[in-house]
Amino acid sequence: MxxxxxxxxxxxxxxxxxxxxxxxxxxxxxxxxxxxxxxxxxxxxxxxxxxxxxxxxxxxxxxxxxxxxxxxxxxxxxxxxxxxxxxxxxxxxDVGRVTLEQEPTAEGFAAGAELLATIRGRPVTGPSEFPPERVGEMAARIGRIEFGLRPLTDALAAVHRDAPTAVVHGDFVPKNLVTDGTRWTAIDWPGAYQAPHLSDLYTLVRDAVALGHDRAPIVAQYTEAAGGNPAVVERQMLVGGGCFYLVALMFIVEEGLRTIPESVHWIDGLLTELRDLVGSLA
The missing domain is CATH 3.30.200.20 (Phosphorylase Kinase; domain 1)
Structure with a gap:
């Protein structure tokens, strides 16, 4: 019906x-x-x-x-x-009936990295919508972070100096990458904004590794397709991971607890991953 x-x-x-x-x-x-x-x-x-x-x-x-x-x-x-x-x-x-979540192949993740390079290659105007000061603002709204975020704030400031601002999809995960057998398309764009970090590559790699894939070819595919500096890309991706966790936690606290009640069980895991990532930036 x-x-x-x-x-x-x-x-x-x-x-x-x-x-x-x-x-x-x-x-x-x-x-x-x-x-x-x-x-x-x-x-x-x-x-x-x-x-x-x-x-x-x-x-x-x-x-x-x-x-x-x-x-x-x-x-x-x-x-x-x-x-x-x-x-x-x-x-x-309708751009296809198969998602990367349904068929999580190594080739599919590489295609996702190329797709992301295409998105990031489009020039945008205007300032970043995730400046360094937003880290502290979001942490205050989340209210559950009991560790310092200064390393993330400082690293985000450095990324703003070293990398250009571009479109961030905001939910670049396998369920939102669709293929018709010939080309790949990104769906579900309500969270899009612009910033220099690479949270989209971070989430793509995070899911690939969870499924047993090697992260190195995916990152290399993106770096080559985007014409990026490997060291800068790695930093953009790590900082983007921190931004991703903050966005996810804020969503849960301000909306998810009401619309997706089971999201309460995601908080501890996200906080642990954020703490570990911030520790790696220190």
């Missing part, structure tokens, strides 16, 4: 799929969290992805307007957007 909220985007869905009526569509629920719901709707060989988001997921269209469209980033085409109250609904092109 299809969700009732599809009514607000029925016309663009029918136009894209060539279905004669909503009742003729085949619906496949792809993902459902407290703040987002994602469906594949198909009619014959035609299909679209429809995503409804609330809270932090409600305004993904803003990331499309600010980054994806003007920079021609490797993301699904935005067919239609609708905003009503606290919820946003997007109709997106």
């Amino acid at each position: 299809l969700p009732s909220w599809l009514d607000v985007v029925a016309d663009p869905i029918l136009e894209a799929t060539k279905a004669p009526a909503v009742g003729e569509l085949h619906g496949e629920l792809l993902r459902q969290w407290g703040s987002s719901e994602v469906w594949r709707l198909s009619f014959g060989l035609n299909s679209v992805i429809v995503k409804r988001g609330t809270d932090g997921q409600a305004d993904e269209a803003a990331a499309y307007e600010r980054y994806v469209v003007p920079l021609d980033l490797p993301a699904p085409e935005l067919i239609h957007r609708h905003r009503s109250g606290d919820a946003g609904v997007l109709v997106l092109a």
Whole structure:
């Protein structure tokens, strides 16, 4: 049974799929969290992805307007957007049925590194949205960090001096990397912002290592594709990891505890990983 909220985007869905009526569509629920719901709707060989988001997921269209469209980033085409109250609904092109999470191959992780190099290669204007002072601001909002973050703050300041600001996807993990068998695409852009760190490469490598892959070829693939300095890339990635943990912890404390109750069990692990990473920066 299809969700009732599809009514607000029925016309663009029918136009894209060539279905004669909503009742003729085949619906496949792809993902459902407290703040987002994602469906594949198909009619014959035609299909679209429809995503409804609330809270932090409600305004993904803003990331499309600010980054994806003007920079021609490797993301699904935005067919239609609708905003009503606290919820946003997007109709997106269907860019593939296989994610890196479903088929976590070494080749897939290397492709993800190249995809990230493409994203980071697009020039942006304006200042970083994750300046060094934000470390302390976020720690105060999280309120559960009982160790010093000065090494991370100092290292982030150095990265701002040594590396250019570029787009950060914000959730560059296997479930958000999709392939149609020929090309890879990054999906799920509501957390995008701009900064010089490489939290996206950090999360990609973190998941690869957890699955038993060697980190070195993935980092080397990115460095070569981006034309980066290996030492700077390593520093950008490590600092980006610290930024990733702060963002994740702040999400849990300010939204996740309400929308994803089980996220309370993620806090201790994230704090431990953040503490270890900060120790490596000292």
